[in-house]
Amino acid sequence: MSPQTFTKAQHIRSPADFERVYGLKCKVADGVLLVFAAHHENPVTRIGLSVSKKHGGAIVRNRLKRLLREAFRLVQDQIPPHLDLILIPLNKEKASLAAYQQSLLKGSDRLQRRLNQAALHDLSLPDLTLTDPATMQRPDAKPGETTP
RNA sequence: GGAGUGAGCCAGACGAUCGCUGUGAGUGGAGGUUCGCUUCCAGUCAGGGAGGAAAGUCCGGGCUUCACAGGACACGGUGGUGGGUAAUACCCACCGUUCGCAAGGACCGGGAAAGUGCCACAGAAAGUAGACCGCCAAACGUCAAAGUCCCCCUCGGGGCUUGCCUUGAAGAGGCUUUGACGAGGUAAGGGUGAAACGGUGCGGUAAGAGCGCACCAGCGGAUCGGGUGACCGGUUCGGCUCGGUAAACCCCGCCGGAAGCAAGACCAAGCAGGGCGUAGAUCGUCAUGUGGGAAACCGCAUGGCGGCGCGAGGCUGUCCGUCUCGUACACCGUCCGGGUAGGUUGCUUGAGCCGUCGAGUAAUCGCCGGCCUAGAGAAAUGAUCGUCCACGACAAAACCCGGCUUAUCGGCUCGCUCCGCGU
RNA sequence: GGCUCCGUGGCCAAGUGGCUAAGGCAACGGAUUGCAAAUCCGUCAUCGUCGGUUCGACUCCGACCGGAGCCU
Numbered sequence: 001m002s003p004q005t006f007t008k009a010q011h012i013r014s015p016a017d018f019e020r021v022y023g024l025k026c027k028v029a030d031g032v033l034l035v036f037a038a039h040h041e042n043p044v045t046r047i048g049l050s051v052s053k054k055h056g057g058a059i060v061r062n063r064l065k066r067l068l069r070e071a072f073r074l075v076q077d078q079i080p081p082h083l084d085l086i087l088i089p090l091n092k093e094k095a096s097l098a099a100y101q102q103s104l105l106k107g108s109d110r111l112q113r114r115l116n117q118a119a120l121h122d123l124s125l126p127d128l129t130l131t132d133p134a135t136m137q138r139p140d141a142k143p144g145e146t147t148p
Numbered sequence: 149g150g151a152g153u154g155a156g157c158c159a160g161a162c163g164a165u166c167g168c169u170g171u172g173a174g175u176g177g178a179g180g181u182u183c184g185c186u187u188c189c190a191g192u193c194a195g196g197g198a199g200g201a202a203a204g205u206c207c208g209g210g211c212u213u214c215a216c217a218g219g220a221c222a223c224g225g226u227g228g229u230g231g232g233u234a235a236u237a238c239c240c241a242c243c244g245u246u247c248g249c250a251a252g253g254a255c256c257g258g259g260a261a262a263g264u265g266c267c268a269c270a271g272a273a274a275g276u277a278g279a280c281c282g283c284c285a286a287a288c289g290u291c292a293a294a295g296u297c298c299c300c301c302u303c304g305g306g307g308c309u310u311g312c313c314u315u316g317a318a319g320a321g322g323c324u325u326u327g328a329c330g331a332g333g334u335a336a337g338g339g340u341g342a343a344a345c346g347g348u349g350c351g352g353u354a355a356g357a358g359c360g361c362a363c364c365a366g367c368g369g370a371u372c373g374g375g376u377g378a379c380c381g382g383u384u385c386g387g388c389u390c391g392g393u394a395a396a397c398c399c400c401g402c403c404g405g406a407a408g409c410a411a412g413a414c415c416a417a418g419c420a421g422g423g424c425g426u427a428g429a430u431c432g433u434c435a436u437g438u439g440g441g442a443a444a445c446c447g448c449a450u451g452g453c454g455g456c457g458c459g460a461g462g463c464u465g466u467c468c469g470u471c472u473c474g475u476a477c478a479c480c481g482u483c484c485g486g487g488u489a490g491g492u493u494g495c496u497u498g499a500g501c502c503g504u505c506g507a508g509u510a511a512u513c514g515c516c517g518g519c520c521u522a523g524a525g526a527a528a529u530g531a532u533c534g535u536c537c538a539c540g541a542c543a544a545a546a547c548c549c550g551g552c553u554u555a556u557c558g559g560c561u562c563g564c565u566c567c568g569c570g571u
Numbered sequence: 572g573g574c575u576c577c578g579u580g581g582c583c584a585a586g587u588g589g590c591u592a593a594g595g596c597a598a599c600g601g602a603u604u605g606c607a608a609a610u611c612c613g614u615c616a617u618c619g620u621c622g623g624u625u626c627g628a629c630u631c632c633g634a635c636c637g638g639a640g641c642c643u
Contacts (some may be wrong), residue, residue: 004167005167005168006167006168007168008168011526011527012526013525013526013527014490014526015526015643016489017526048526049526050526057544058202059543059544063530066530067530067531069168069530070530070531071531073166073167074531097532204634205573206634256633266588267589267627268626342626342627392625392626393624395623395624395625395632396588407574408573408574408642409572410572410643546572547572553634553635555635
């Protein structure tokens, strides 16, 4: 499995998945990108794109989407797995490949940590953790190493 | 060379690496299988992969579903003529009006003597005319003033017998002139207004007026010629002239059933529904809750345990026996219709493109030959580097075509017109 | 992608083709008051833009621009 590809399985495609990610309301924004995230049982990280009509016509919005896909394609091996991300570009003037790569990495890292904390808190509640028996091992190990 | 005008074409190019999409070939893995094959995933090779406007959604069609005997009305659209076309509000040619020196451009270009409405303010008047001011005094009436009354004539004076009637005068009446009023004639002129009832000249008249005449502009009828036709040209007659607005209602001719690929067709988890099949609406007891009753007690609901019966399964080769499970708004099996999520399809070979020839002024059409040229679906064309140049505008398919409109850095080609210079 | 509708001062809005346009709230200025509030008076409009029809357009017609809603 070569890390530089970007296949259809890495797209978030169904409206139900979009609703699930938006419903968690776990989001991070810098001046460039707004990123929503949610855990996912498949180790393949998936992304969905949402570009507002504010940014311009179809040409401009298509260009932004392509930049985002290219940025994700180039840095996807550094992004933690088991995630669904929704990327929303914010500032058209700051749009560039490098900026998107940087804020994608930072944002996904912060979201991963926040999701793990939320999962630890919700361990007492019985209803939520039906998706990730596989993911539970990793988040337990990682914060143990980094936080002290 | 400059200015302009019309038509058409192009829409950065090339190379390398990484990546996306669907097509074809073949490889590997997983699943299904009636062993014919087929579905999904990964990777290899080959070739394809946004526009002239893909846009706005303003028209016209195809296609799909629904509705539907036929006709008329309503409603909506359309509007010079002829042609082109699947069709059009589009295109071509022509006609008319108009702008431009010209090449050429623009025109929602039927009907206002079928009817209705409106035309603010101003103005006399805004429409089958009418008459405020003005002009007129020929004809009519009333009133007032002046003049006159006989004779002659060259029309202004003269003459003598000083005048018709009553005795003289005054007055009255008649006539003439002037003025006022009434009734009347007239529409030449009148500040206005976007628009005012043909224009100029001569005649004519009381004043005037197409009232008459000449020329000009325009309208209508008849007729002749040309043209398929819109229309053009001529002759003659007429009343002399009729306002504007139909992107106000309306009238006339023609066209139009409605909705739209998120249309529609097929498959179909889950949940809910229906039909059929299957063995108890069983007995006892206990607990809890609850109702009635003074109480004894009698009911109802839920649950536990047990008995008998039934069904399924196990033990055993079979029966008996025994064990487990189930035993009624359920479960199980099976079938049915509708159909959500989701999937498949519609989905690209078409009023298609290119070329020769032919028909036609042209739009366009015909014959023949060649070509296949995006088909996605949270939605594919990107990133990085290098070279070159004119230094890259507007902007991306979403069922498909034909148009129109709008946006657009620039570049190229051809036809034509005007001006300047040279030969 | 398709369909429907709407644009009038800062905001909400009325408006038969005939006055650069009714009203309410706000803002500003003035009057009133010892100062405020309330009250009264006044000011504030390229009728989304452009073109056309008409003598005349917010109104009628066309083309653009902007903004909503519905179909999923």
